Amino acid sequence: MLDRARTAVRDVPGGRDGRRMLLVQFIDKIGTGLWAAAVALYFTYVTHLGVGQIGILVGVSGALGIAGAPLAGRLADRFPVTHVLIGSQLLRAAALLALLTTHDYALLLVLSAIGALPDRASSVLNKLYAARAAGPDRVRYQAVQRTIGNLGWAVGGLGAAAALSFATAAAYQALLIANVLSYVLMAALTARCAEPQAPTRVVRTHDPKSTGAPDTRPPRPWRDRTFLLYTATEAVLFLDDAILQVGMPLWIVHATDAPVGLAPLILVLNSVLVVLFQVPFSRFGTTPAAARRLLAPLAGAYALGCLALSASTTDGRWTATAAVLLAAVALTFAEIIHATVSWELSVHLAPAEAQGAYLGVHGLAPSVQRSAGPLIVTTVIAVGAPAWPVLAAVLAATCLAQNALVRRHETATTTPLSVPPVTVSEH
Structure with a gap:
């Protein structure tokens, strides 16, 4: 299975930057796998929330995070997609790290919602990068990306299982910090990737017989x-x-x-x-x-x-x-x-x-x-x-x-x- 993954990565479209972005995806899933296994336990044993409070926190932050995908897409049409990705990764790190600073329920809810926005945005930005960097080979590139992501989840899950065996507040905090560091490392690697060429903007000029101005507005x-x-x-x-x-x-x-x-x-x-x-x-x-x-x-x-x-x-x-x-x-x-x-x-x-x-x-x-x-x-x-x-x-x-x-x-x-x-x- 690992040989299949290595072969796929070696032949991935997009050259060196494409392979580097796959490494970013791998690190992302390792970090997410570490934290996903511990998030409910962290809120239970570190911040001392009840089951109902955790349910509301996860539900509300998830609902608000839905806005992250369209917001990221709009930003990526106006700014380099790699820059939006870096901003998203650093915002995820900051929101997660801030959880360590408080046990206040209202603040935890706000911080979780802020972190959910870039979290939901990341898949859209990765897809957009693939579409631009790999061109007609975008489907294969994203298939390799998904394969690498699954391997990262497995590694993260195993690491979380080992850490959670200690069942201490320090172990839960360590998993949170490990995920924060993964986001920082991802941002550093993304900064080394060249910006892929964006699609040519379509400009429709008006009919010479009409008096209207050229239509330069993109479709909505x-x-x-x-x-x-x-x-x-x-x-x-x-x-x-x-x-x-x-x-x-x-x-x-x-x-x-x-x-x-x-x-x-x-x-x-x-x-x-x-x-x-x-x-x-x-x-x-x-x-x-x-x-x-x-x-x-x-x-x-x-x-x-x-x-x-x-x-x-x-x-x-x-x-x-x-x-x-x-x-x-x-x-x-x-x-x-x-x-x-x-x-x-x-x-x-x-x-x-x-x-x-x-x-x-x-x-x-x-x-x-x-x-x-x-x-x-x-x-x-x-x-x-x-x-x-x-x-x-x-x-x-x-x-x-x-x-x-x-x-x-x-x-x-x-x-x-x-x-x-x-x-x-x-x-």
Whole structure:
């Protein structure tokens, strides 16, 4: 698995700066993996918050952090993306480090919300960097980036497990500081990366017969109905994250005869499959048409995974275990396929001259899913086995709706995908 990752990194598009940015992503996920495992324990044992207070803090900061994605996209259209990335990384470090200075609940809430903004912005900025640095190879670059990120999560999780074995306030504080240092190191490495070339700005000159001024305003995603509908479908398709991270462990424990120890192994299996198959699968979605065609097998993978979870309530330890494993594999491949589709189509549907703003709005989809997804999945679990086929139908129908939406866009425009943008004049 490590050999596969090393090969992918060696051949990554974008040259030395591309490889350096992959190292940034690796460090980011190590630091996040360290802190994610300790955050609830830190607020419990260091700042002495109750369960309800922690829930409100995480929920409110997460909701406010949703604004980070569109804000980062807008900034990246006006300033160098590497500069916005550095600012985001340093703000994450400062907000996290400030948690050490207070036990006041109101301040902790404010600091957590401030830290959530650049945290949600980071994925949009990394995607924008990839789109500009790798060009037509952006899907493969982001596949390698995701593979490296999963390895970083694994390393961070192992480090957190070792530190948390001490179960002391000092251990929780050490994990926080380690994450802060990771952000500082990321900023230093990003500062050494050259700024990738931004897409050519499209300027539409007015008709000589008209008296109007040239239209130099970039398109606005909030007025683009097609893109907004596409983003809405994306919010639904990102549910694979909530199903795998939240739904499956709860389902195993409360609804099946499968062993409880299977729950953490499902997450390990997910990471291994992503590392092994994300990069190879990326070659199937390197053009908009190819990415759109992947929506059909994506619908099938979602349906198989959800139906297998419904079937896992069957009596018998081995039968339940087999059904849960089948669901985990199917939903992991759904995650892999959707990542490939999303990377290509989101950039394809974003006009070059407003790429940052559009990708920032698209970044709302995973952010909204992180907030609403656990609630949706736990509702499905509360209803029981009959709810999984309903969710399967919803996910499959969403894939078909997205397919139709993108097809209509392709029919309505003559601009080919993955072709460098040019200046357009109206005569």
